[in-house]
Amino acid sequence: MKLKTRLMGQSFSFKSVKEVLAKANEIKSGDILAGIAAENAAERIAAKYVLSQLTLEDLRNNPVVPLEEDEVSRIIDGDINESVYRSIKNWSVAELRQYILDSDTGNNELHRLSRGLTSEMVAAVAKLMSNLDLVLGASKIKNVAHCNTTIGAPGRLAARLQPNHPTDGVDGILASVREGLSYGVGDAVIGLNPVDDTLPAVIRSLETLYQFVQDWQIPTQICVLAHITTQLRAIQKGAPVELLFQSIAGTEAGNKAFGIESRILDEAYAAGLKEGRAAGPNIMYFETGQGSELSAEAHHDADQVTLEARCYGLARHYKPFLVNTVVGFIGPEYLYDTRQVTRAGLEDHFMGKLTGVPMGVDACYTNHMKADQNDIENLAVLLSAAGCTYFMGIPMGDDVMLNYQCTSYHDIPTLREVFNLRPLPEFEAWADSMGILKNGRLTPQAGDATIFTK
Structure with a gap:
């Protein structure tokens, strides 16, 4: 799992998956208040790139609150369909994004996919999307x-x-x-x-x-x-x-x-x-x-x-x-x-x-x-x-x-x-x-x- 990259002649290194997720986020005053936001646009882009290369397995293995400390983490992890998860765990977050936005991926495929995703995976792919990407991705899904x-x-x-x-x-x-x-x-x-x-x-x-x-x-x-x-x-x-x-x-x-x-x-x-x-x-x-x-x-x-x-x-x-x-x-x-x-x-x-x-x-x-x-x-x-x-x-x-x-x-x-x-x-x-x-x-x-x- 690689948590560093080089961008425009500058090296960026992150201590944890949680830090990558935080600094890859679009600007939010709450993250600034918490002291966890990227310091500038360059660091934000670097974090997005590092996040894009992480696998879904990396994200499952590194929830932002460990399972032994938090019942929400345990509930989310326990509800994962293991068969679906095994079929996608080696995907990068960038590959997950591409699959969601692909014109051939429809409601049925996304319903199956969702059963294998933890919340950290869902958040990660949202951070790599533009506003229009978010509109397109959501428009494909019908939850009845x-x-x-x-x-x-x-x-x-x-x-x-x-x-x-x-x-x-x-x-x-x-x-x-x-x-x-x-x-x-x-x-x-x-x-x-x-x-x-x-x-x-x-x-x-x-x-x-x-x-x-x-x-x-x-x-x-x-x-x-x-x-x-x-x-x-x-x-x-x-x-x-x-x-x-x-x-x-x-x-x-x-x-x-x-x-x-x-x-x-x-x-x-x-x-x-x-x-x-x-x-x-x-x-x-x-x-x-x-x-x-x-x-x-x-x-x-x-x-x-x-x-x-x-x-x-x-x-x-x-x-x-x-x-x-x-x-x-x-x-x-x-x-x-x-x-x-x-x-x-x-x-x-x-x-x-x-x-x-x-x-x-x-x-x-x-x-x-x-x-x-x-x-x-x-x-x-x-x-x-x-x-x-x-x-x-x-x-x-x-x-x-x-x-x-x-x-x-x-x-x-x-x-x-x-x-x-x-x-x-x-x-x-x-x-x-x-x-x-x-x-x-x-x-x-x-x-x-x-x-x-x-």
Whole structure:
């Protein structure tokens, strides 16, 4: 394994695979903050060259956190299909990149390939790709899953209806739900971020959403994005839990900062399959985002792209229905500006899809970041071209509870029209019956939320 090269008359030597991965990363303010980024463009190019020559076996043998120290590393390694791995372990990262981008490599081939990849391999190949490479590679992959409806099929673009309210007021939540549905949004999930994470409040919100969906016979799934232990207790109380949510990190220490470990995820997953209300079999919903491990001082001197890839490796273990990166939410300390957020969104989406999960993106930003709504719309267009599975839908793209900006109810039908995409099939048939859609496009009645008050 060679960890040095000579470039433009200068020698570059790296101490470890972890250092090569970090310094081969595109500029990220989080890596600079952690003190692990390349010092200049020359060192970054040298690291990319060294990385391109490493084999997939080198990467498996050198996870950024050793197996004996980290349960995320053990889960990712234990889920590898050994037969697939043996067939590719001698490939260089450059050869992996070429295989993914080759015109003859399609969805079936990439699905088989993903079963033999560790997260470090997935991150490594992303670091050798341009933004357009990331779009092309991701566009080839369709990861299909089923909860109450089926997500990830070709030609479909779904959306989470996010009816957040600053006091969890039932009337305010339902007003947002009605408006979002009237624009054909909500086929991925109707998912509420609660202000109040107590068990009674979470059960009340679950029952509110569940009853509304039942009354209007809407083919979707509901979720209240409380801590997974609260959702588990809600299941035990008989509450109508369908999708089980949790934010996850790419290291064991990062997950402990979220108040979770694999034992808790295992227990919730088993309970959801046995006692949850969803048809399944895919009943888990995970959110991620570059930089969370660094913010928790749980990054082990690894770069944020590699750690993000490890989130998807962990998510894969639980056969999720939804995974998304909340790409611009964590702030400029980790992704400084539009350029970095755009790159991270494309990286995350590609890595999730290559890992084999139904991957969406919360294309978003916070007000202290150097970005605006046009930047996020640009990212949404790029991601739609890349075959993004789903986006968020929020009133006017402005979340009044979380205080951040992302894609609006209006953006989703626009992206569907631009790219000739449609909602999930079961939801589309329902929206057609309600007069909201016709042939996958909004009707003149769209946007009239009073149809749900009659």
